[in-house]
Amino acid sequence: MRRRLEAGFVAVGLLCAAPLFGQSKAKAQDVPEIPFDSVPNFLKLPPNLYLGEGIGVATSSKGHVFVYTRSGETRLFEFDQNGTFVRELGQGLYGFSFAHAVRVDPQDNVWAVDEGSNMVIKFNPEGRVVMVLGRRPEAVDQLAAMPGAGAYAGTAKPYSFNRPTDVAWDAAGNIFVSDGYGDSRVVKYDKNGRFIKSAGTRGNQPGQLNLPHTMATDANGNVYIGDRSNARVQVWDNDLNFKTIYDTVGSPWTICISPGPHQYLFVSNSWPDNGDSRTASTTGEIYKMELDGTILGKFGKAGKALKEFSTVHGIDCRNPDQLVVSEITSWRVQKIILHPQTKQLERETRSRP
Numbered sequence: 433m434r435r436r437l438e439a440g441f442v443a444v445g446l447l448c449a450a451p452l453f454g455q456s457k458a459k460a461q462d463v464p465e466i467p468f469d470s471v472p473n474f475l476k477l478p479p480n481l482y483l484g485e486g487i488g489v490a491t492s493s494k495g496h497v498f499v500y501t502r503s504g505e506t507r508l509f510e511f512d513q514n515g516t517f518v519r520e521l522g523q524g525l526y527g528f529s530f531a532h533a534v535r536v537d538p539q540d541n542v543w544a545v546d547e548g549s550n551m552v553i554k555f556n557p558e559g560r561v562v563m564v565l566g567r568r569p570e571a572v573d574q575l576a577a578m579p580g581a582g583a584y585a586g587t588a589k590p591y592s593f594n595r596p597t598d599v600a601w602d603a604a605g606n607i608f609v610s611d612g613y614g615d616s617r618v619v620k621y622d623k624n625g626r627f628i629k630s631a632g633t634r635g636n637q638p639g640q641l642n643l644p645h646t647m648a649t650d651a652n653g654n655v656y657i658g659d660r661s662n663a664r665v666q667v668w669d670n671d672l673n674f675k676t677i678y679d680t681v682g683s684p685w686t687i688c689i690s691p692g693p694h695q696y697l698f699v700s701n702s703w704p705d706n707g708d709s710r711t712a713s714t715t716g717e718i719y720k721m722e723l724d725g726t727i728l729g730k731f732g733k734a735g736k737a738l739k740e741f742s743t744v745h746g747i748d749c750r751n752p753d754q755l756v757v758s759e760i761t762s763w764r765v766q767k768i769i770l771h772p773q774t775k776q777l778e779r780e781t782r783s784r785p
Contacts, residue, residue, distance in 0.1 A: 460680040466729040469768040470738040474515040474756075475499070479516070483509075486758030486765050488534035489746040490542070492557075496747075496758055498542055499765055500534035504750075508534065508544055515767070521559045527568060529549040533598045533646070533746065543599045545609075550593045553610055563625055565609065566593045588615055590627035598646050602653035602670060609711060610644040610657060618644060618655060618672055631672035636662050639674035648689040650723055656697060658684030665699060678725040682715065686745055689723070690752035696728075697721040698755065700744040703734075716741040718757070720770075731770065736762050 475497070477483065484503025491497050495513030498521075500506070506528040511519040521542065522528055530548025537543065541562070542555040554563035587594065594614025601607055605623030617632035618641075632641045646658035653670035664679035665687065682701030690696045703715040716734030718741070721727050732741045742762035749755050755768040 433778065443456050444661045459682075460719075460727050460730075463719070463727055464729040467771040468729040468731045468739065469769045469771075471515075471531075471769065472633070472738060475511055475765055476514075476516050476766040477509075478517050483763050483765070485531075485745070485760045485763060487531040487745050487760065488545070489748050489756050489758040489765055490534045490536045491750045491756060492536050492540045492542075494540075496532050497538040497765070498536060499758060500531040500544055500746075501758075502531050506531045506546065508542075521555055521560070522553070525553070527553045527564060529568065532596070535599055537601050545596050545599050547595045547597065547613065548695070550596060552593070552596060552599050552607075563626075564589070565607070565621065565625055566596065576601040586726070588617055588630050590630065591733070593619075597644060598648075600655065602649050603651070604653075606653075606670075608647060608649060608655055610647040612644045616644060618647065618657060618668070620672060629672055638666075638677060639668075641666070645682060647685045647762045648687050650689050650695055651691075654723075656687055656689065658687045658699070660684055665697075676725070678721070680725075681719045681721070682717075685743070686747050688747040688749040690749040690750070695723055696749070696752045697723055698747050698749050698752075700741070700747060700757070702741070716744075718744065718747070718755075720752075731768075738766070741766075 482503060484501045487502055488500035497511040499509045508521045510521060512518055527546055527549045529546055532547035533545040535543045540557045549568040550566045552565040553561060553569055568717045593611045595612060596609055597612035598610045607621040609619045611617050611619055615684050616628050616634040619630045620628040622628055635641060636642060641659050642661035644657045645660035648656050649752045655668045657666045659666050660683050663683050664677050665684050666677055667675045669675055681699045683703060684699045685702035686700045688698045699719045699721065701715055701717055717730045717732050719727055719730045734741060741759060743760040744757050745760050746758035747755055753770045756765060757768060760767045
């Protein structure tokens with residue numbers, strides 16, 4: 433009897449999960465494959481130091497790589513351009529609880545977004561904390577919130593977050609934070625951390641969000657939001673007004689926009705390995721796009737070998753031909769070398785309806 437009940441619970445769980453996993457399947461058809469390679473053993477950790485889940489990754493102007501990882505504790509590591517370990521930032525920091533994203537701004541300040549402490553922490557290039565946004569809940573507050581953990585709150589307070597997910601900036605230094613799991617919004621601050629505006633509520637209509645899990649800005653200050661549970665990328669203007677939706681690249685777990693005169697948008701269609709062969713082959717690819725939503729190509733597939741991706745949670749695209757990606761379920765970071773697409777292929781891709 434017990435086995436029958438357990439089987440029934442499993443079946444119900446799979447049925448309930450089916451629509452969500454269905455959202456992770458990309459809708460785009462006949463997308464060109466971009467040839468690429470992965471650099472073997474890119475990161476060199478010292479003895480007795482290990483990566484846990486590869487949550488966030490970013491590079492500085494010097495090519496140094498910052499990895500935000502969840503292991504026995506949340507930690508932030510720096511490596512040089514060759515992958516050699518340099519140092520650890522913020523060891524024992526009060527704001528480190530449950531890593532979610534790391535980004536490096538144009539001045540080489542390092543920003544860590546911590547979902548567990550509800551904080552966004554800015555380190556200067558020397559590794560000192562120079563700004564904090566948000567506030568870590570007191571232990572009694574965390575206990576009080578336990579019965580509804582993960583539920584939509586919608587409180588939208590100016591200076592506090594509910595499980596934030598990412599951070600970005602515009603050319604004026606204004607700060608954008610995706611307040612993802614508990615508030616489904618994006619918050620804008622000025623360069624000194626003063627609140628300007630908050631936009632977004634839970635839902636699936638244009639301008640609404642269902643887990644804004646990742647975010648990036650372009651050179652014009654437009655904000656691109658990985659609206660993960662709605663399986664789409666939304667584009668808002670600099671004042672957080674809705675512009676458009678790209679819904680052909682699956683579930684955007686992480687996005688990145690390259691710098692330079694011609695910017696590209698990279699979107700990872702990721703999903704954790706649940707042991708279900710029906711979904712494993714449909715997720716794991718990364719899409720390369722124009723900012724107008726045109727898909728130029730894709731690369732990668734689900735798996736744990738080199739050149740395969742196991743739940744990509746972070747992408748750095750400072751060099752659009754050399755990406756660095758972090759993965760949750762394989763506990764690693766890969767350096768990816770994209771081989772140039774021919775101009776003819778790019779023209780054909782752009783001309784498709």
